[in-house]
Amino acid sequence: MMKSSSMIPDRRAKLFEGEGWLVAAGLLGFLLAAICGIYVLVNGGAVAPEGDVSKAFSFNAALGMFLISTAAIVPLSAMGKKSRAFFRWSYIVLALYSYFAENVQNFRGVDPRFVENGSAFDYAVGNAFAFVAFMLVLYYLVFAVLFFRSRAFRLRPGMVVAIRYSMIAVMLSFAAGIWISVGQSRFTGMDGNIIWLHGLGFHALQAVPLVAWLAERSSPGGTARRSAIHVAGIGYLAGVIAIGWQTYLGKTVFEWSALPIAAAVCFLISLAAGASTLRKAPSSAGSMPLAK
Incomplete structure (x- = not known):
């Protein structure tokens, strides 16, 4: 008896295919997490007055894993070439800013999300971080919808x-x-x-x-x-x-x-x-x- 054709994977839909840069952005998170981990082991996590490098450690590792996992499934989304490139590079830019805000601010002793008594620079970074977080969610919401189309299912x-x-x-x-x-x-x-x-x-x-x-x-x-x-x-x-x-x-x-x-x-x-x-x-x- 022949298997249903709907369950036979399309050999053209390969995990990670064409997403080397997104994978690289994820690996950067693990590199930053390693640096933060070494710092925490040597100096402890707290940085006065409100920074915490241990939070940067977990953030870097989590974002890195998230980006690599996303890179794996992007080829299965059935996005067109231009749409896929736009999503990839937009997400990389947003991720790079997130790495910057989380690491630089925590090492400076500033909570990057909830700034208290900070400088104008700190508030600017925090406000931009909130906007970037919103954009990360919005982009991923659109990305998620793509997998509920029959075009993606057939891959x-x-x-x-x-x-x-x-x-x-x-x-x-x-x-x-x-x-x-x-x-x-x-x-x-x-x-x-x-x-x-x-x-x-x-x-x-x-x-x-x-x-x-x-x-x-x-x-x-x-x-x-x-x-x-x-x-x-x-x-x-x-x-x-x-x-x-x-x-x-x-x-x-x-x-x-x-x-x-x-x-x-x-x-x-x-x-x-x-x-x-x-x-x-x-x-x-x-x-x-x-x-x-």
């Missing part, structure tokens, strides 16, 4: 379905970032910490597409592949939503209550789907190229 159906789940989680992360900016703090309620929602949503860009990548190489038929991707995507997204709900209630995600336990179960289900797909993948998968 690599399983992978694009996984990316759709990831994009919904990423939008929740962006919402959490806006929540932090509006509230001028990552903390909410008695014990809520918005940063967990902010971070976990972005990691969907690695977790769910990885399951799809493994599913493309697994031995089961199309139905089993689709099921694994949907289970991984729904499980991860449900876990993020449970974390968000717990945070909205102003409670810590580390307490033994219904929502954190539900989130843990959902993440475990998503992980189990990935592990099951990995187990069923042929032993030669490791020698296969990343993109078909």
Whole structure:
């Protein structure tokens, strides 16, 4: 029996293809994170009066991973050549400014987001940083919509379905970032910490597409592949939503209550789907190229 043609990946749609500069921008984040990490180990994170190099460390690493993950899926968006170049270089410029603001200001002892008693330069950098953050969200919102078109789906159906789940989680992360900016703090309620929602949503860009990548190489038929991707995507997204709900209630995600336990179960289900797909993948998968 022939497999459904809708589940056969298009060999022209390759991960990372043509996105070397976006990957380089992501690697710059890891280099900056390494520099900040060494500084923190030697001198500690705090820089008077309000800087914190440890925050720059985590920001650099997170943005670097985000850019590399984005570079992987850009070729699957079905964007035209000019649109793709515009998105790529706009995002690189916005990312470079973000690196500048986060690192320079924290090393100068200034909180780049919430400036207090700073100079005119500090307020200018902070205001520009807020605008850049808004543009990063806006660009990515448009980018996310592209994956819900049939044109993108036809390129690599399983992978694009996984990316759709990831994009919904990423939008929740962006919402959490806006929540932090509006509230001028990552903390909410008695014990809520918005940063967990902010971070976990972005990691969907690695977790769910990885399951799809493994599913493309697994031995089961199309139905089993689709099921694994949907289970991984729904499980991860449900876990993020449970974390968000717990945070909205102003409670810590580390307490033994219904929502954190539900989130843990959902993440475990998503992980189990990935592990099951990995187990069923042929032993030669490791020698296969990343993109078909």
